[in-house]
Amino acid sequence: MSRSLILLLCCTAMACGEGAPQASARIVLDGRFADWEPVAPIGGDELDPGTGAGLGRLWVTNDEYSLLVRFQVMPELSLQADNDLELCLDSDNDATTGRSVHGIGAELCWRFGDRRGTFVSAAGDTEVEHQHVGLVTAPTVTGTEFEIGLALDAQPAGVPLFPGDTVGLVLLDGASGAVVPAAPGGARYQLRGDSPPPLAPIDIARYDASHVRLLSYNLNNHLTDPERRTALARILNAVDADVILLQEVRDTPTEEAVAYVLALLDRGQDTWYTAKVGGENTVILSSFPILRADSLGDSGGLLLRLGEGEGSGGSEGSEGSEGSEGSEGSEGSEGQDLLLLVALSMPCCDESQRRAAEADLIAGYVRDAKSGAGEFGVPEGTPIVLMGDANLVGLVRDRRTLQYGEIVDTINHGPGALPDWDDTPLADLVPRLTHRPQAFTWHGEDFPPGRLDYVLYSDAVLDLGNRFVLYTPSLPQETLEDWRLAVEDTDVVTDHLPVVADLILRGNSEQ
Numbered sequence: 001m002s003r004s005l006i007l008l009l010c011c012t013a014m015a016c017g018e019g020a021p022q023a024s025a026r027i028v029l030d031g032r033f034a035d036w037e038p039v040a041p042i043g044g045d046e047l048d049p050g051t052g053a054g055l056g057r058l059w060v061t062n063d064e065y066s067l068l069v070r071f072q073v074m075p076e077l078s079l080q081a082d083n084d085l086e087l088c089l090d091s092d093n094d095a096t097t098g099r100s101v102h103g104i105g106a107e108l109c110w111r112f113g114d115r116r117g118t119f120v121s122a123a124g125d126t127e128v129e130h131q132h133v134g135l136v137t138a139p140t141v142t143g144t145e146f147e148i149g150l151a152l153d154a155q156p157a158g159v160p161l162f163p164g165d166t167v168g169l170v171l172l173d174g175a176s177g178a179v180v181p182a183a184p185g186g187a188r189y190q191l192r193g194d195s196p197p198p199l200a201p202i203d204i205a206r207y208d209a210s211h212v213r214l215l216s217y218n219l220n221n222h223l224t225d226p227e228r229r230t231a232l233a234r235i236l237n238a239v240d241a242d243v244i245l246l247q248e249v250r251d252t253p254t255e256e257a258v259a260y261v262l263a264l265l266d267r268g269q270d271t272w273y274t275a276k277v278g279g280e281n282t283v284i285l286s287s288f289p290i291l292r293a294d295s296l297g298d299s300g301g302l303l304l305r306l307g308e309g310e311g312s313g314g315s316e317g318s319e320g321s322e323g324s325e326g327s328e329g330s331e332g333s334e335g336q337d338l339l340l341l342v343a344l345s346m347p348c349c350d351e352s353q354r355r356a357a358e359a360d361l362i363a364g365y366v367r368d369a370k371s372g373a374g375e376f377g378v379p380e381g382t383p384i385v386l387m388g389d390a391n392l393v394g395l396v397r398d399r400r401t402l403q404y405g406e407i408v409d410t411i412n413h414g415p416g417a418l419p420d421w422d423d424t425p426l427a428d429l430v431p432r433l434t435h436r437p438q439a440f441t442w443h444g445e446d447f448p449p450g451r452l453d454y455v456l457y458s459d460a461v462l463d464l465g466n467r468f469v470l471y472t473p474s475l476p477q478e479t480l481e482d483w484r485l486a487v488e489d490t491d492v493v494t495d496h497l498p499v500v501a502d503l504i505l506r507g508n509s510e511q
């Protein structure tokens, strides 16, 4: 039976929009929306670009974890700050209980711009934060479309957020005065008891032993905290990366940081090449020689020799201070033997000007490395990866600068240039959690969990194998045991999560 026929039957039997079951869809909270295609909007109309402000369509569905909501808004805004968007849920489907809003009785009204909500129960009003309602949002950058999840098992103020099987919803935009749905009474959504198609868990192992594994992990200056040591060791050894980027190792001298990590690694006795780059002190441990290590503001640029491995010019255990080995990058090797790796650790939070300038600097570095116009050049076809904590919490423009090479300050950083070798943008990998339909890489206080850590890569010349974000509380016990992890490990180490991407070198796989 076709999906449209099922929808038609549902609509006939139950009056469409009045609790009609939605088509089944597996939504990943990752800031991308193609996965919503099977879900019909529950309210609102297509955004009219001519009006410039307002709300568009509203979609609602659920999986086994969350009530999932997608909506459109104009103009472009950040969901995390400086907006007047409010989502109100009549979670007991009773207009006589909760706060009276546009014809519903709302148990929860979440004010996105405040990053706070009000939960109304028999005990009165309670101010709640994101963790009380299990809120996850995407994207963290500005946009005109967002997807969010609210945990089905949330118990704000000790009371279930979703006591029944039907929820009423109203989305309001204080800036434009728009309300969806426009007619009072809200949209009704009936929670599905059945799950969408099963989420295939992501195995931690490489697909193939020849793949080169990169790990990015922002340690938030906690590298040598003794209380985190065991958990960090378990994570590093389960991931077993070939190139490890550890951001924010501020207070530990490089040699000490390297020795500390090597003592944790099962492979610590192997040959490792090391460097420290950038104002945010990213420490790099690499199984491959580091031919260059350049600071790029808070981030850094690295040139690795992936071919041949040992004996090709790197100095074992070297400090790899900035540019110290810059003369070794042009020895006529094939492009696929090298990796141009930008270790992202970009300025955070309100530092939007510094972040934009650093994105420009990085885009210019990649452009010049490709053309040879700067201090060094790489052979055509050299794989390019930008990986790390991009802290993209402001304008989506910052992401476009990194991904599309769209330099904003061309006076200081030169002309923009598409960064991939076929004059296309870099691909955005968007790894997700191994066992959850979510793609956040950071979770902590004050802001909902979000995707701050990125992997952008030159897909014209590089294929990726396995990729994932490791969040140990989501792993089944059997998987934890298989990989000698403990359920609390990622929570113990820091608020960022380990991000993993495996490179498939074409020289290894397609010859």
Ligand SMILES: [Ca+2]
Pocket: 027, 028, 029, 030, 031, 032, 033, 034, 035, 036, 147
């Ligand atoms: Ca999505």
Ligand SMILES: [Ca+2]
Pocket: 090, 091, 092, 093, 094, 095, 096, 097, 098, 104, 105, 106, 107
């Ligand atoms: Ca109510």
